[in-house]
Amino acid sequence: MSLNKIFRNTLLVISASILLSACAVKTTGKLQGDVYTGKDTVEYLASGVPDRVFFATNETVLTTASRETLRKQASWLRKNSKINVVLEGHADERGTREYNLALGERRANAAKDYLMTYGISGNRISVISYGKERPVDSGSNPLAWSKNRRSVTVKAN
Amino acid sequence: MKKVIFFIYVSLFILNWGKAWSLIEVDITRGNLNPLPLAVSPLSVDQKSKEKFKDLLKLDDIGAEISKVVENNLRQSGLFNPLDPKAFLQKPDIAHVKPRFEDWALIKAQALITGEVKIVDEKLRVEFRLWDVLAGKEIMALAFTTVSENWRRVGHIITDKVYQRLTGEKGYFDTRIIYVAEEGLKTSRIKKLAIMDQDGFNTKYLTLGNELVLTPRFNPTNQMVTYLSYFKNLPRVYLLDIETGIQEVVGDFPGMTFAPRFSPDGKKIIMSFAKDGNSDIYTMDLESREVEKITNHPSIDTSPSYSPDGKYICFNSDRSGYQQIYVMRSDGSKVKRISFGNGLYGTPVWSPRGDLIAFTKLHKGKFYIGVMRTDGTGERLLTENYYQEAPSWSPNGRVLIFYRETKSDSAGKGFSAKLWSIDLTGYNERMVKTETDASDPSWSSLLTD
Numbered sequence: 001m002s003l004n005k006i007f008r009n010t011l012l013v014i015s016a017s018i019l020l021s022a023c024a025v026k027t028t029g030k031l032q033g034d035v036y037t038g039k040d041t042v043e044y045l046a047s048g049v050p051d052r053v054f055f056a057t058n059e060t061v062l063t064t065a066s067r068e069t070l071r072k073q074a075s076w077l078r079k080n081s082k083i084n085v086v087l088e089g090h091a092d093e094r095g096t097r098e099y100n101l102a103l104g105e106r107r108a109n110a111a112k113d114y115l116m117t118y119g120i121s122g123n124r125i126s127v128i129s130y131g132k133e134r135p136v137d138s139g140s141n142p143l144a145w146s147k148n149r150r151s152v153t154v155k156a157n
Numbered sequence: 158m159k160k161v162i163f164f165i166y167v168s169l170f171i172l173n174w175g176k177a178w179s180l181i182e183v184d185i186t187r188g189n190l191n192p193l194p195l196a197v198s199p200l201s202v203d204q205k206s207k208e209k210f211k212d213l214l215k216l217d218d219i220g221a222e223i224s225k226v227v228e229n230n231l232r233q234s235g236l237f238n239p240l241d242p243k244a245f246l247q248k249p250d251i252a253h254v255k256p257r258f259e260d261w262a263l264i265k266a267q268a269l270i271t272g273e274v275k276i277v278d279e280k281l282r283v284e285f286r287l288w289d290v291l292a293g294k295e296i297m298a299l300a301f302t303t304v305s306e307n308w309r310r311v312g313h314i315i316t317d318k319v320y321q322r323l324t325g326e327k328g329y330f331d332t333r334i335i336y337v338a339e340e341g342l343k344t345s346r347i348k349k350l351a352i353m354d355q356d357g358f359n360t361k362y363l364t365l366g367n368e369l370v371l372t373p374r375f376n377p378t379n380q381m382v383t384y385l386s387y388f389k390n391l392p393r394v395y396l397l398d399i400e401t402g403i404q405e406v407v408g409d410f411p412g413m414t415f416a417p418r419f420s421p422d423g424k425k426i427i428m429s430f431a432k433d434g435n436s437d438i439y440t441m442d443l444e445s446r447e448v449e450k451i452t453n454h455p456s457i458d459t460s461p462s463y464s465p466d467g468k469y470i471c472f473n474s475d476r477s478g479y480q481q482i483y484v485m486r487s488d489g490s491k492v493k494r495i496s497f498g499n500g501l502y503g504t505p506v507w508s509p510r511g512d513l514i515a516f517t518k519l520h521k522g523k524f525y526i527g528v529m530r531t532d533g534t535g536e537r538l539l540t541e542n543y544y545q546e547a548p549s550w551s552p553n554g555r556v557l558i559f560y561r562e563t564k565s566d567s568a569g570k571g572f573s574a575k576l577w578s579i580d581l582t583g584y585n586e587r588m589v590k591t592e593t594d595a596s597d598p599s600w601s602s603l604l605t606d
Contacts, residue, residue, distance in 0.1 A: 098473070099503050138568060
């Protein structure tokens with residue numbers, strides 16, 4: 001991870017937390033702000049280890065809930081040292097195709113970086129972006145889009 | 158794909174067209190609310206040739222069929238109003254030799270196209286004339302020979318010549334569109350590369366749909382295409398020769414290469430390369446395979462497109478926090494943001510005329526296709542919709558083709574993706590006919606100049 005990237009991510013986390021503290025985040029049903037918090041599409045890598053994390057519109061910052069999910073994934077990966085994973089980054093349909101490919105790549109790498117800070121070797125993690133090409137929910141509404149803005153950890157072997 | 162044998166020779170038997178003064182002139186710089194009424198007389202065919210074409214092409218009347226191609230092209234352009242052939246008083250063969258201008262003026266035709274097709278040495282020979290009905294004289298005449306399988310292209314070439322004579326600008330009819338043909342559920346969409354004539358005919362599928370393919374783009378100098386393929390689940394930029402069907406990977410770096418386009422001379426590919434969460438813009442020389450890094454910034458830099466002189470590149474970056482359009486010199490220096498309106502901007506594409514950049518804009522939940530000058534001034538939004546993106550210019554820089562998607566429910570019901578075109582004037586918006594759902598169109602150069 002390059003220095004300016006660490007700087008950028010830190011900056012994003014700081015600015016995000018400022019934003020979060022500045023305005024009370026609305027929680028409506030399965031959304032906090034516009035980040036999906038429900039369980040509808042979530043699958044499990046092992047008991048209690050969700051396979052995916054969700055993002056806000058146009059964002060690649062990991063939420064508190066996402067970090068908790070990734071810590072569970074990291075500890076599962078530590079216990080199962082022979083398992084490698086692919087992180088699949090996705091975007092919602094409300095963006096141009098090429099930018100969304102880049103955005104999906106950035107999201108999956110945000111998840112990868114976090115797993116690596118918990119001791120998982122980068123060699124065990126590969127990353128692929130599908131941009132907006134593989135939604136889980138076909139709906140054209142904010143809830144469907146929030147489910148589609150995701151990084152999914154998939155067993156590679 | 159089988160190599161298409163195409164040869165053509167053009168003989169001008171009247172040399173004064175292009176210079177000849179005439180009354181008819183079509184202004185294509187404004188939205189045309191009064192398209193020019195004109196008559197496309199069916200090309201005449203002698204009985205012997207007619208039988209021969211029937212054998213060869215299974216067409217009852219090749220003359221009428223070619224005229225239909227011309228008529229349809231002219232109508233789609235929005236600049237012309239081809240009149241109903243049922244109203245024509247004069248027989249095609251006589252009209253071609255000596256039109257009775259009073260008859261054509263009576264049905265309000267201002268211009269008249271006549272012609273003749275026949276078999277000469279097993280080839281299709283066509284000659285046609287363009288007449289100024291009000292001035293009562295011929296303003297263009299042209300003849301050429303080709304293989305008979307190319308009969309639709311004959312119609313496109315005639316249209317290009319007529320368009321050029323009447324508007325003063327090159328046409329865009331003898332061209333093809335490469336696009337992504339789509340089928341199946343939104344959540345597991347099957348995508349294939351497809352190519353068709355500009356008017357939606359002669360569709361051919363170039364990949365089988367086994368892997369995801371996106372964003373095909375023509376080389377402006379030949380029939381090569383660059384695109385993104387997920388072959389073996391590795392998203393990489395590929396090169397495809399549509400004449401031979403040979404494909405090769407060009408952006409095989411450890412990461413993802415995407416958003417490819419050719420340089421105007423066709424010798425380089427410019428693309429994005431994403432690694433470790435950062436996308437930058439690179440070029441690759443196709444001959445030497447030399448790779449050059451053009452941008453170096455921790456933000457997303459993508460969707461690069463060269464100016465037609467090759468000196469500048471416009472691209473999409475979120476270095477300001479959100480997607481905006483930037484212009485830089487082709488060596489990556491002098492980066493300057495040019496989009497400052499409300500909303501997000503993506504997919505900048507430099508016009509082949511050099512003066513404008515087309516883009517996609519997202520503002521308040523709506524998507525727009527628009528154009529701005531290359532310094533960012535003079536923004537003009539041409540069309541608004543629920544979702545649309547990815548404009549591609551016609552080779553004469555007068556028309557944009559893009560794709561549009563409709564809303565759907567959670568089961569995917571209601572979803573469709575279609576190609577649309579619109580004039581630079583913002584008028585003449587039309588759905589472009591495709592066999593399947595379609596996206597990511599790219600317009601070829603003129604096949605014959």
